[in-house]
Amino acid sequence: MRYLILLLLLIPFAYAYYIFPDLPEQIPTHFGIEGKPDAWGPKSSIYVAPTILSAVGCAIFILFQNLIRFDPKIEKSSPNAKIFQEISIGLVVFMGILSFFIVYASANPGIKIEKFLFPLIGLAFSMFGRYMPKIGPNYFAGFRLPWTLESPENWKMTHLLAGKLWFYGGMAQAIMCYFLTGIGPIIVFLGITAIIVIIPIAYSYKIYKSKNI
Known part of the structure; x- marks a missing residue:
């Protein structure tokens, strides 16, 4: 290897x-x-x-x-x-x-290097999305938030959602950024990246708050 x-x-x-x-x-x-x-x-x-x-x-x-x-x-x-x-x-x-x-x-x-760079990063996101639901709590990879690290249940639920978002979001980035031109690839790439990062964080926090009401 x-x-x-x-x-x-x-x-x-x-x-x-x-x-x-x-x-x-x-x-x-x-x-x-x-x-x-x-x-x-x-x-x-x-x-x-x-x-x-x-x-x-x-x-x-x-x-x-x-x-x-x-x-x-x-x-x-x-x-x-x-x-x-x-x-x-x-x-x-x-x-x-x-x-x-x-x-x-x-x-x-x-x-046009962006024709290759953004799709490549998108595929990397997609690859990592496949592994997210399988990753257990740790300090190096995944959504390492205070409430996910404290609760195995929160970690699991957050990464089940994040895995789907990263897989399909990364695929969307790869396809759309390859075919779009001008400033389009940048907008799509940054927009999808924000979505697949913010939604799991908000979701995990919502779970945390619901357990502590």
Whole structure:
């Protein structure tokens, strides 16, 4: 498994190395919220994004693979351990694909990176939504609110709802942001993100208040 993770994180480096000789001396190093380049640097900066994202991916993988050692809420017999391992792999895949797209966009400044970036994040939301109903109380993933952490029932009900919202909301983001143009993808992405975050929080608080009336 470790070799597979390493391979996924090295693919963007291999691609950057392959296209490096044909790159212009100045390439985009940062993209604004609309996906347009707003900062430039030497072509050697093509390796910056893969380096940062690979480091983040490795850190997330190591953390999630060992959460049982750090989180007192996760028992050794808990199914959370296996679920977090699967999530860590999914996040590494996400980091690898994101890194590849950034390298590709840096080599092709005319491409509309938002056409890929927002749908990719939407699919990541959708993936995490599939796992939410299966995740038990913990301090690292999910809606870690005072009332959800105190009540296993509140946690379960909140994440059953959040799982559906994140799965279908993420799919909607992926589809709509790919086909919309102009400022449309930004509005849709931010709007759906707000909905899938705010509704579970409000729902969990409502459960908490109803139990304490």
